[in-house]
Amino acid sequence: xxxxxxxxxxxxxxxxxxxxxxxxxxxxxxxxxxxxxxxxxxxxxxxxxxxxxxxxxxxxxxxxxxxxxxxxxxxxxxxxxxxxxxxxxxxxxxxxxxxxxxxxxxxxxxxxxxxxxxxxxxxxxxxxxxxxxxxxxxxxxxxxxxxxxxxxxxxxxxxxxxxxxxxxxxxxxxxxxxxxxxxxxxxxxxxxxxxxxxxxxxxxxxxxxxxxxxxxxxxxxxxxxxxxxxxxxxxxxxxxxxxxxxxxxxxxxxxxxxxxxxxxxxxxxxxxxxxxxxxxxxxxxxxxxxxxxxxxxxxxxxxxxxxxxxxxxxxxxxxxxxxxxxxxxxxxxxxxxxxxxxxxxxxxxxxxxxxxxxxxxxxxxxxxxxxxxxxxxxxxxxxxxxxxxxxxxxxxxxxxxxxxxxxxxxxxxxxxxxxxxxxxxxxxxxxxxxxxxxxxxxxxxxxxxxxxxxxxxxxxxxxxxxxxxxxxxxxxxxxxxxxxxxxxxxxxxxxxxxxxxxxxxxxxxxx
Numbered sequence: 001x002x003x004x005x006x007x008x009x010x011x012x013x014x015x016x017x018x019x020x021x022x023x024x025x026x027x028x029x030x031x032x033x034x035x036x037x038x039x040x041x042x043x044x045x046x047x048x049x050x051x052x053x054x055x056x057x058x059x060x061x062x063x064x065x066x067x068x069x070x071x072x073x074x075x076x077x078x079x080x081x082x083x084x085x086x087x088x089x090x091x092x093x094x095x096x097x098x099x100x101x102x103x104x105x106x107x108x109x110x111x112x113x114x115x116x117x118x119x120x121x122x123x124x125x126x127x128x129x130x131x132x133x134x135x136x137x138x139x140x141x142x143x144x145x146x147x148x149x150x151x152x153x154x155x156x157x158x159x160x161x162x163x164x165x166x167x168x169x170x171x172x173x174x175x176x177x178x179x180x181x182x183x184x185x186x187x188x189x190x191x192x193x194x195x196x197x198x199x200x201x202x203x204x205x206x207x208x209x210x211x212x213x214x215x216x217x218x219x220x221x222x223x224x225x226x227x228x229x230x231x232x233x234x235x236x237x238x239x240x241x242x243x244x245x246x247x248x249x250x251x252x253x254x255x256x257x258x259x260x261x262x263x264x265x266x267x268x269x270x271x272x273x274x275x276x277x278x279x280x281x282x283x284x285x286x287x288x289x290x291x292x293x294x295x296x297x298x299x300x301x302x303x304x305x306x307x308x309x310x311x312x313x314x315x316x317x318x319x320x321x322x323x324x325x326x327x328x329x330x331x332x333x334x335x336x337x338x339x340x341x342x343x344x345x346x347x348x349x350x351x352x353x354x355x356x357x358x359x360x361x362x363x364x365x366x367x368x369x370x371x372x373x374x375x376x377x378x379x380x381x382x383x384x385x386x387x388x389x390x391x392x393x394x395x396x397x398x399x400x401x402x403x404x405x406x407x408x409x410x411x412x413x414x415x416x417x418x419x420x421x422x423x424x425x426x427x428x429x430x431x432x433x434x435x436x437x438x439x440x441x442x443x444x445x446x447x448x449x450x451x452x453x454x455x456x457x458x459x460x461x462x463x464x465x466x467x468x469x470x471x472x473x474x475x476x477x478x479x480x481x482x483x484x485x486x487x488x489x490x491x492x493x494x495x496x497x498x499x500x501x502x503x504x505x506x507x508x509x510x511x
Contacts, residue, residue, distance in 0.1 A: 001197050001209060002190060007154055010214040023223040024063040030230040031064050031100065037237045038097035038353075040144045043226065044106045047151030048193070049179045050161035051212045053104055056151065059219045060226065061102065069100035074109060083308075083366040085412035086110060086128065087135055091361035094139060096353035107132055111196050116182060116189055127411045129199045134404040136205040141397060142355045145233045146205040147226055150197065151212040155186035270464040271479060275422050280484035293493040294333040300500045301334050301370070307507055308367035310414040313496065314376040317421030318459075319449045320431040321482045323374055326421065326492045331372070339370035344379065356380055356390075356398075357405055364409065376418070377402055381466050386458050399469040406475040415499050416475035419492055420467065421482040425456055 011019075034041055043060070045053040057071060072093050081089045087107060095101040105113075110128045114120045120128065136146055153161070162179060165171040182189045201207045208225045212218040281289065304311060313330075315323045331339060342363045351359045357377060365371035380402070385395040406416050423431075432449065435441040452459070471477035478495050482488040 001201070001207075002152060002194050005152055005209055005211055007152065007157070007211050007213045009211045009217050011217040011220055013216070016216040016220060019220045020223070023220070023227060026227055027060075027063045027223060027230075028065070030227060030234060031068055033234045034100070034145075034230060035068055035098040037234060038143075039230075039233050039237055040095040040097050040139075040354075041100040041230065041233075042095060042139070042144060042146045043100065043102045044108075044146065044148045045102070045104055045151065046106060046108050046112070046148070047210070047212065048153055048158055048189075049182060050158050050165065050175075051151035051153045052215055052218060053151055055215060056149075056210075056212075056218060056222055057102060057104055060222060063223075064100065068098070069102060070095070071102045071104060074103060074105040074107075076109075076114075080366075083368075085364055085408050085414075086124075087131055087408055088361060088364055090135070091358060094144070094355060094358060096350070097143070098353075107135065108196060108200075112189075112192055113178065113182075115192055116185075117178065124411075131404075131408050131411070132200055133202060134401075134408075136200075136202065138357065138401050138404070139355060140204040141401075144355070145229060147229050148205055148207045149210055149222055149225065150193075150207050151210045151218065153212050155183065157213055158183050158186065270460075271467050272422060272460060272464055275479055275481055277422065277424055277427075277481050277483040279481045279487050281486040281490060283486065286486035286490060289490045290329060290493070293490065293497055294329070296497050297330070297493065297500075298333040298335075300497065300504070301338055303504055304370070304500060305338055305368040307504065308413075309500075309503060309507070310365045310367050310409075310412070311370040311496075311500070312365065312373075312409055312414050312416045313370070314373045314378070314416075314418040315421070316376060316378055316382075316419070317480070317482065318423050318428055319452060320428050320435070320444075321421035321423045322485050322488050323419075323421055325485055326419070326480070326489050327372055327374060329489045330493060330496065334370070338368070339372060340365065341372045341374060344373060344375035357401065360405075365414075367413070377405070378418075378466060378470070381470075382459065382462050385462055386455060399466075402470055403472060403475075406470075406472070410474040415503050417495060417499055418471075418475060418477045419480050419495070420463065420477055421480045421488060423482045425453070427483045428453070 045057055047053060061069060061071065070093075077089070090107045093101060093103075110120055111125060111132070115125060140146055162175050162183060165175050197207050197209075208221075210218050210221050210225075315327060317323050327341060331341065340363070347356070347359065360373070360377045363371055363373075380390060380398040381395050384390045390398075409416055432445055435445045467477050467479070478491075480488045480491050
């Protein structure tokens with residue numbers, strides 16, 4: 001791609017001024033329209049050192065309302081960022097609907113500067129390309145516009161600009177040893193950039209290569225690119241409207257929550273139907289096993305911290321299935337400084353303004369810490385699917401999005417386990433009624449809980465599909481037989497202990 005670029009292209013002052021006089025108000029108007037339509041925008045500036053990214057960002061934002069954008073300057077990872085998954089610091093910076101996030105360097109650092117400096121291992125490099133493409137696709141599928149700009153100059157031009165900066169006390173600090181080394185080894189670094197462009201130039205987030213030798217030419221091309229992509233996004237957003245009655249009748253009835261071929265794939269012999277809900281422990285057996293496992297987990301938590309291994313545990317299940325009780329016994333002997341329980345309710349206004357996975361990325365644990373989610377990201381393919389809070393297209397693509405997110409966490413080194421607490425419908429009703437009769441527990445029951453029982457079959461079908469599509473070797477689902485609370489709590493504890501001990505054994509073998 002870079003070999004075909006003509007870096008001698010220039011623009012004279014008269015033509016530049018004429019173009020900018022037209023484009024600046026146009027960009028300002030488009031920012032307002034994106035805000036009105038709730039379109040989030042991410043503009044990424046990458047390219048060779050001294051190519052003018054800072055200057056061009058300054059030119060671009062001069063036409064924007066400063067209340068509607070944020071510029072993120074991305075450098076090497078801070079200690080906090082190093083202790084989180086690779087994409088954590090970028091997920092947390094994704095813009096809310098109607099806002100613009102501008103990145104002076106970005107998530108591409110891992111496959112460029114960090115790779116050049118030897119900080120990215122071959123294994124991490126392979127994962128990084130997959131994770132970057134998945135990250136960008138998830139955001140664009142969710143309505144975000146991603147505009148990627150690569151500013152290109154040749155080796156001699158770069159050397160000249162670096163030398164000029166070094167000669168001035170006001171700018172010499174901008175030139176690092178790494179900048180000079182990448183200039184000396186321009187050919188090797190260029191090959192890495194070429195590979196990056198080829199592997200991440202997609203239809204949903206394409207690259208625009210900007211010939212940056214002449215700054216006026218670069219500014220006009222950047223403005224033109226941003227304006228064109230925002231105009232397309234605004235036009236598409238305005239074109240999305242409810243179909244007319246006539247169009248709807250031509251399309252036929254609205255699709256159901258089922259997917260094609262689902263009846264065959266998710267028939268009577270399902271994972272939930274095979275669960276033996278008669279499994280139980282006596283109170284004496286429960287007490288003995290509980291103490292043993294809690295004591296072991298207390299020791300294992302310390303080892304997790306020493307080995308810097310993060311753990312992510314997700315709990316789902318029927319209402320009144322015992323998620324809270326299982327989590328309480330799980331954490332009873334753990335050091336509270338090393339874990340966090342994240343209860344997941346309906347998203348608030350801030351969470352609704354972001355991609356649905358944003359709020360979960362915000363709670364990913366640091367190395368050596370444990371994150372426990374009481375209800376999870378799987379709401380997308382259960383309650384949101386059944387209640388119509390998202391479109392069929394959104395929940396159907398969520399399976400891959402979720403699998404990719406969990407793979408990111410595992411690549412980071414996390415242990416990921418997901419628990420589905422299974423009870424039958426009669427047991428749920430008994431628990432509901434016992435709660436209603438107990439003033440101390442009546443608050444746990446709502447009208448919505450009773451209403452959801454009428455949709456038991458629909459939820460069961462959604463759960464079965466979820467288990468099949470998202471139980472992976474790296475982040476498996478564990479179905480917990482929950483009619484006996486004693487049995488369920490012990491199974492959860494045993495599963496967590498086994499997973500941690502298995503991982504620690506692998507670490508010892510690697511060591």
